[in-house]
Amino acid sequence: METAISEIDHLRVALAASEVARQEAERRATGAEAMVAHLKLLIAKMRQDRFGASSERGRRLLEQLELELEDLETAIAEDDPANVPGTVARASETDVGRQRPARRPFPAALPRERVVIPAPVQCPCCGSSRLAKLGESMTETLEVVPRQFRVIQTVREKFSCRDCESITQPPAPFHPIARGRAGPWLLSTILTGKFADHLPLNRQSAAFAREGIDLDTSTLADWVGASTATLAPLIAQVRAHVLAAQRLHGDDTTVPVLAKSRTVTGRLWTYVRDDRPFGGPAPPAAWFRYSRDRKGELNCPGFCGDRTTREVR
CATH class of the missing domain: 1.20.5 (Single alpha-helices involved in coiled-coils or other helix-helix interfaces)
Incomplete structure (x- = not known):
């Protein structure tokens, strides 16, 4: 007791x-x-102020x-x-008042992989094998396949003429960088990581090394420089198209720049042409230009009209 x-x-x-x-x-x-x-x-309130000096200070x-x-x-x-592992998922009192984001369907353009779980051959209740399909339930799970590096081997066969003894061979394939071993998709990945995602080249080199690809930072820098020189004519066309607009929107963004024993404030100037709200037929475009100070002076030709130096972080 x-x-x-x-x-x-x-x-x-x-x-x-x-x-x-x-x-x-x-x-x-x-x-x-x-x-x-x-x-x-x-x-939400800060995102409403998208332009002007106040938005730059609050960025x-x-x-x-x-x-x-x-x-x-x-x-x-x-x-x-x-x-928590080992617990049964159930709705608690705190989950009732919590607003979770609405679950939206996955894009229809994504490829689907159908995995069918084998159905039982006998009824688990009576053991009968006379089963008729009533329908099916489908659960979609978003998954990602890690990127795969591949080496493209372009074979150019040589042929010799039995009559004139001349040797013929197809021309070498085109490469974005002369005598380079980087494909266009790899170069676009590196440029997007550096200029769009603000991922320095040394971090990209470390990420490639974790995947078994040895690409030194100096090699990546050479590829970026060669790519910007290759894209210079296209950027010049974008610049001419943007500056020819009757209505031009401009703004600047501060950029920390490494200098001798200190950090200075550079400027990334943005010029936007968009005539769609005014019924204009010209396509919208944006042109970016970098300067080391607010004067906006041209430093050196190249990327975006002015070469973006490697000191920018």
Whole structure:
């Protein structure tokens, strides 16, 4: 009898402790969700001011708020009991008031891989083999296939004429870089990572090394320089098209530039031509130009009208 009473008391203490822990978790989740809603409101208000000096001053603050929002949402998902291994996923009281983003269907253009789970050959209830298909349920899961590097071997066969003894061979294939061993897709990946995603070449070199491809930073820099020189005529055409507009929108963005024992503030000038709101037939375009200061003086010809130096980070 005393053993049963002691077990009951132990269960009561455990139940009270679990209730206190549950209330504490709900309190933390409620506070975090309130902070998430507040940050989303601030970010939405700051994104409304897309142009002007005020938006440039608030750009760094907006980036910090987005990082803080990301950390809070990650912490909420980490504390969710449904994500704990070995537990059964069920809706809790905190999930009722939490607004999750609406699940949108995957793009129809994505390739689909159909995996069919084998159906039972016998009824699990009575053991009968007379089963008739009523339909099927489908669950779509988004997956990614890691990028694959491949070496394209272009073979040019040589032939000798039996009559005149002349040797013929097809011409060599075209390469974006003369005597280079980089294909156009690899070069576009490197340029997009550097100029669009702001990923320095040393980090790209380290990422390639993790995938078993040894590409030195100096090699990547040479490829970037050769690619910008190759694209110079196209950029000149974009510049002429943009500056020929009757209505031209301009703005500048500050860029930290490494200098001797200090950091200076460079400028990335943006000129936009867009006549669509005014019924113009010309296609929209944007032209970017870099200068080391606010004067906007041309430093050296090349990339985007002015070569973007490697000191830009």
